[in-house]
Amino acid sequence: MTSSNKISKRKSIIEGDTSKDTFSDLELDEWVVRACSYLGIHHPTPVQSNCIPAILRGRDCIGCAETGSGKTAAFALPILQTLAVDPYGIFALVLTPTRELAIQIADQFKAFGAHISIRVTVVVGGMDMIEQGIMLANKPHVVVGTPGRLADHLKSTDFSLKKVRYLVLDEADRLLAPSFQPDLETIFSSLPARRQTLIFSATLTDTLKQLSAITNDNCFSWTEPRQTATVSTLDQKYIFIPAKVRDVYLTHLVDLFHTIENKTVLVFTSTCKSCQVLTELLRKLDCPCVCMHSIMNQSERIASLAKFKSSLIKVLVSTDVGSRGLDIPRVGVVINYNVPASPKDYVHRVGRTARAGLYGRAVTLVSQFDVKRLLAIEKLISTKMEKFELQESVVLKKLQTVSIARREVEVRLKENEFGEKQRINKAKRKLLEDALREQDELESEIKRKK
Structure with a gap:
């Protein structure tokens, strides 16, 4: 050459x-x-x-x-x-x-x-x-x-x-x-x-x-030179809802995309408890799904991800541990159960779909408390999101069923002391860190006096 x-x-x-x-x-x-x-x-x-x-x-x-x-x-x-x-x-x-x-x-x-x-x-x-x-x-x-x-x-x-x-x-x-x-x-x-x-x-x-x-x-x-933080093949929309009916809208969307349109669906939520609750809620409503969050042991997380990647299970509920860098082929839809506090976290979440030039869709549930977060996201991605149209009367038909199922799931998790081990370990780590800090301070004081 x-x-x-x-x-x-x-x-x-x-x-x-x-x-x-x-x-x-x-x-x-x-x-x-x-x-x-x-x-x-x-x-x-x-x-x-x-x-x-x-x-x-x-x-x-x-x-x-x-x-x-x-x-x-x-x-x-x-x-x-x-x-x-x-x-x-x-x-x-x-x-x-x-x-x-x-x-x-x-x-x-x-x-x-x-x-x-x-x-x-x-x-x-x-x-x-x-x-x-x-x-x-x-x-x-x-x-x-x-x-x-x-x-x-x-x-x-x-x-x-x-x-x-x-x-x-x-x-x-x-x-x-x-x-x-x-x-x-x-x-x-x-x-x-x-x-x-x-x-x-x-x-x-x-x-x-x-x-x-x-x-x-x-x-x-x-x-990389780019005009926006998200790709052009990603269709980004939001649904404005009252915070108290978030669950019924989520279950309706999952049913729409997974059951009717036969797409793989990745649901993001902010906490481990919410992730586990939503997973068991969807299962109780006859939707096969897996979850991934930090309280799960590693073999469980690997198994969940493998089932989703292979399309054996087409719905994955995850915290932000699933939003970074993971290459999951052909995710059809990302649903944000909550609006992330950081706009960049939103970019990483929706980046799980519309990869390698393929078309993808992202739908975010927005309550009256999330408007500022939505505006911050739109500023970062240089895109004005459109509303995702749903018939409210159709969605709310299942409100009572979903609410009862949610309460049953929460009772069962409380009985099983979900997250208790994590809270105990966190308290132990804090005690150990405090003890080490006090020891360092004491040693420094002794050296200073010498």
Whole structure:
């Protein structure tokens, strides 16, 4: 390829025209290109075209692109190519905010790296810590984990990250939440100063921009050019309802989309209890569904997600643990049972549908208390949502049936002490944190007096 052709090619990549690109144009080795081809991936997306060459040249990278744009491959492919030259463990550490996303990323590393016999270990909560410790002792090439469990291993074992070549923060804006900060500090203090840091997210926040502090001066930054925060193939509507009849509208919508239109439906709600209540409510009304929230153990969450992905069950009720990065094929409709407090959380939720150019629909239930939140969302997505038309008289025919079923579900959950274990563990953690803080203060006071 001549110099002018290379310049033209790079210009088309930067402008987002990748229709004629191949992975061979991105300085990837032939075996990596073949691995992509075997998986049915022949043309790189803009985030891959822009970020892969920079990463291969040893630069730190901050990449921001919409959900479903191929961000995992953008960091996995150059890591695997470099790993193949000098394979040793632990070569790369990938941090994610949720267990399900960690498992998904690990699966993609295994798929892309099948030809070099890559060893990948997932380190997340809800799974046996001793078994994870044994796997880490065998020094896998790639460790994918959530901050909390990884920090636990660093504190309680001789597990070391001193030879890590790559640090990846995926869904980085979520990782920067205050709840993750103590664990991230533990992890960062265990990492070598000389490493490549790769940061990816679907939404660019002011906090995310500050991450340049943990990257080097030669950091490559790329943000996907787009007019709105959501894709054009997504039909976004709302239903204005009284807060007290939210349940009956939800059950009507699920029945409409799932039973009548035969679509896969993903329902988002804000709390674990609400998630469990809605799941059991729908089941009681003869709608097969599964749920996913943080109180469930990991095997239950994996099973629920597998049933939904395979379309064995076509309705999934989830908290925001299901809103980040998960690649769930062909979700037809996203229903927001509540309006999320953060407009960016809305973007991530509805990003589970209308992926890879497919059509999708999002319907949000809005009460009289949610108007400001709706306006904030419309401002972020630069779109004025339209009303989703329903005949109120038809919907409210089932009000009594749904209300009775809801009360029965809540009584049963109370009898089973739903969430009690979580509340006890939270109280224990607070007591332990308070004790450690008091001990640190006492030691500091003793040192000061000496």
